[in-house]
Amino acid sequence: MRAVIAEDSVLLRVGLVKVLEAVGYEVAAAVGDADALLVAVEEHRPQVVVVDVRMPPGFTDEGVRAALVIRRQWPEVAVLLLSQYVEERYAADLLASNTSGVGYLLKERVANVDDFVEALQRVAAGGTALDPEVVAQLLVRRHRDPLEKLTPRERDVLGLMAQGHSNNAIAESLVVSESAVAKHINSIFTKLDLPTADATHRRVLAVLRYLGEG
Amino acid sequence: MIKTSRLRERLRRGAAHPVLAWVTGDEEQHQGRPGVLQELLLVGAGVPFLIPLYALTTNASKLAVPSLVPLLVFLTVLTALQRARFRVLGGLGIPERQPDSPPGTPAPLRLLAAVRSEATWRQIGYHLVVGPTLALGGVLALVGCGAGAVMATVFGWGWLLPPGSVAHPTGHRYLATGLVTAGGIALLLAGPWLAVRVARTDRRAARALLGPSRARELERRVEDLAESRAGVVDAADAERRRIERDLHDGAQQRLVSLAMNLGLARKTLKNVPPEAMQVIIDAHEEAQAAIAELRDLVRGLHPVVLEDRGLDAALSGIAARAPLPVRLRVDLPQRLSPTVEAVAYFVVSEALANVAKHARASRVDLTVQQLAGRLRIEITDDGIGGADPTRGTGLVGLRKRAASVDGTLTIDSPVGGPTNITVELPCEL
Numbered sequence: 001m002r003a004v005i006a007e008d009s010v011l012l013r014v015g016l017v018k019v020l021e022a023v024g025y026e027v028a029a030a031v032g033d034a035d036a037l038l039v040a041v042e043e044h045r046p047q048v049v050v051v052d053v054r055m056p057p058g059f060t061d062e063g064v065r066a067a068l069v070i071r072r073q074w075p076e077v078a079v080l081l082l083s084q085y086v087e088e089r090y091a092a093d094l095l096a097s098n099t100s101g102v103g104y105l106l107k108e109r110v111a112n113v114d115d116f117v118e119a120l121q122r123v124a125a126g127g128t129a130l131d132p133e134v135v136a137q138l139l140v141r142r143h144r145d146p147l148e149k150l151t152p153r154e155r156d157v158l159g160l161m162a163q164g165h166s167n168n169a170i171a172e173s174l175v176v177s178e179s180a181v182a183k184h185i186n187s188i189f190t191k192l193d194l195p196t197a198d199a200t201h202r203r204v205l206a207v208l209r210y211l212g213e214g
Numbered sequence: 215m216i217k218t219s220r221l222r223e224r225l226r227r228g229a230a231h232p233v234l235a236w237v238t239g240d241e242e243q244h245q246g247r248p249g250v251l252q253e254l255l256l257v258g259a260g261v262p263f264l265i266p267l268y269a270l271t272t273n274a275s276k277l278a279v280p281s282l283v284p285l286l287v288f289l290t291v292l293t294a295l296q297r298a299r300f301r302v303l304g305g306l307g308i309p310e311r312q313p314d315s316p317p318g319t320p321a322p323l324r325l326l327a328a329v330r331s332e333a334t335w336r337q338i339g340y341h342l343v344v345g346p347t348l349a350l351g352g353v354l355a356l357v358g359c360g361a362g363a364v365m366a367t368v369f370g371w372g373w374l375l376p377p378g379s380v381a382h383p384t385g386h387r388y389l390a391t392g393l394v395t396a397g398g399i400a401l402l403l404a405g406p407w408l409a410v411r412v413a414r415t416d417r418r419a420a421r422a423l424l425g426p427s428r429a430r431e432l433e434r435r436v437e438d439l440a441e442s443r444a445g446v447v448d449a450a451d452a453e454r455r456r457i458e459r460d461l462h463d464g465a466q467q468r469l470v471s472l473a474m475n476l477g478l479a480r481k482t483l484k485n486v487p488p489e490a491m492q493v494i495i496d497a498h499e500e501a502q503a504a505i506a507e508l509r510d511l512v513r514g515l516h517p518v519v520l521e522d523r524g525l526d527a528a529l530s531g532i533a534a535r536a537p538l539p540v541r542l543r544v545d546l547p548q549r550l551s552p553t554v555e556a557v558a559y560f561v562v563s564e565a566l567a568n569v570a571k572h573a574r575a576s577r578v579d580l581t582v583q584q585l586a587g588r589l590r591i592e593i594t595d596d597g598i599g600g601a602d603p604t605r606g607t608g609l610v611g612l613r614k615r616a617a618s619v620d621g622t623l624t625i626d627s628p629v630g631g632p633t634n635i636t637v638e639l640p641c642e643l
Contacts, residue, residue, distance in 0.1 A: 009463070009467045011467055011468065011471045012467055012470060012471055012474075015470075015471045015474040015475065016474075018474075018475075018478060019474060019477075019478060022478055022481065022482055054462070054518065059459070059518065060518050060521070060522040061518075061522055084462055084466055084467075084470075084509065084512075085509060085512075085513050085517060085518075085519075085531065086531075087517075087519045087523070087527065087528075087530070087531060088527070088530045088531075088534075089519060089523045089527040089530070090519075106509075107470050108470050108473055108502060108505045108506070108509075110470070110473075110474050110477070111470070111473035111474050111476065111477040111498065111501070111502060111505075112477055112502075113477045113478060113480070113481040114481065133534065133535075136534040136535075137530040137531055137533070137534040138530070139534070140530060140533040140534050140540050140541065140542040141530065141542050141543075141544075
């Protein structure tokens with residue numbers, strides 16, 4: 001797996017390279033700003049890029065904007081955004097066009113190497129990884145909508161779905177059987193009034209609805 | 215006496231008729247009494263101002279309404295001269311009068327504004343009535359001093375006159391000459407006394423009639439204060455931003471790097487004694503807890519997203535991180551001024567912290583909306599109530615913070631709850 005890293009702090013850039021190499025990734029380039037990132041992606045065409053949100057020159061949302069450019073120009077390149085704080089607005093930007101092959105996590109999640117690598121692989125494989133923090137932020141604005149109809153358990157399941165977890169992973173984290181998860185998910189689809197298309201498509205739609213985009 | 219103090223009270227409120235202002239004088243007593251000689255000089259310098267008055271009254275018929283312009287110019291010049299007299303001889307700086315109309319106003323309008331301005335009429339009052347009256351008093355005082363000096367010294371120079379003159383002291387006229395001398399001494403005392411009184415009155419009158427009016431001065435003071443307060447509020451925000459940035463670039467990154475390294479150690483170190491591994495695990499978890507704590511603290515300061523995407527976007531983060539469930543409703547059609555956004559963010563952040571600390575609530579409803587040009591923030595919790603805005607439970611700080619941009623904070627918190635805090639801020643400053 002080839003990766004490109006964009007992070008303006010030298011300290012963290014070195015740390016990220018170490019973590020990725022420790023788990024068998026090949027880091028093709030590690031750069032310090034969004035422009036250099038686009039150049040590196042053009043040159044190396046990695047499977048995945050790991051991008052800091054706050055980078056020079058403005059230190060606001062440069063990483064988010066670079067991620068959108070990358071997803072548009074090189075759809076085969078997955079993007080995982082990292083930030084000291086996560087913001088639902090940036091998540092919404094990232095997911096507005098496409099929920100596949102994108103992730104948005106707090107930087108400190110890298111410290112839990114196994115979980116981080118799992119999320120990175122999920123994103124690289126075309127899935128989604130959203131930080132529970134972002135999901136919580138999206139939840140505080142949910143009221144008077146179909147989600148109100150969900151039971152607390154179903155909301156938990158949908159939250160984990162939104163983070164990008166598979167049924168298997170959801171079952172594990174809620175300590176229930178996989179068939180129970182499947183039942184919850186079907187009930188969610190019904191309550192959210194989602195068309196009976198293929199499961200993946202419905203899953204994405206449910207997540208979008210959950211994120212207030214659908 | 216009673217009347218005077220009442221007048222003074224009205225004056226202090228800027229409500230008295232300006233021409234009366236000089237009668238009662240004002241509170242600021244002149245520090246360091248000037249000497250009699252100086253007062254005589256000041257009064258003496260006032261005498262020549264009788265000349266233009268004389269010119270004006272004798273030509274009054276010619277200087278009717280059509281020739282307002284020369285009169286106004288004349289007034290301006292007179293005022294400048296009088297101000298110079300007080301500055302140089304009276305040790306009194308009279309503030310410049312504010313222009314009646316903004317620069318670039320066409321001449322006719324400027325003229326109209328000048329005529330309508332009460333400052334113009336106050337000046338006319340000084341130049342035509344008060345000033346001349348006092349100048350006459352000054353003439354009396356000076357003449358008194360001069361005559362007194364001549365009369366008091368009659369024994370000194372009377373000899374020089376031919377014998378038989380009135381002032382030539384000879385035997386049978388000693389009594390008369392003595393009386394003249396005594397009268398002279400009396401005049402020498404009375405003249406300066408009068409000069410000092412005149413000078414004092416003149417100072418008060420000039421300050422009241424030639425300077426800006428009390429109301430105008432207060433108005434300007436309020437403007438200055440509002441400006442400097444806005445500066446202070448902005449400086450506080452800038453400081454918060456700086457601290458946020460410093461922590462983001464410094465301590466937070468070091469901690470994340472530390473946690474990453476410990477995480478790597480946890481994953482990659484093999485053949486470590488279990489006790490040593492436990493130490494690494496503890497350190498790893500401690501580092502992560504520190505990161506989370508610092509993150510919450512710093513996010514409360516001034517998040518980047520507040521400037522980048524506005525108040526609406528920034529509130530999600532605070533609401534999500536509150537230690538109890540928050541339902542957030544935001545309805546803001548457009549961005550507000552950055553200062554108001556910063557104050558509103560701080561208020562919400564502190565109010566939620568307050569609820570978490572004191573209210574023993576199970577949930578909070580947070581509504582932020584724009585109503586008739588005001589930003590209205592409502593924080594309702596289902597806690598125990600009894601919040602007292604006068605006691606130091608953070609509510610005082612909230613109220614001050616709201617007041618810093620002319621906002622208000624009202625609390626409704628009956629014992630037993632629920633508590634509702636409503637903050638209203640202006641949308642624009």
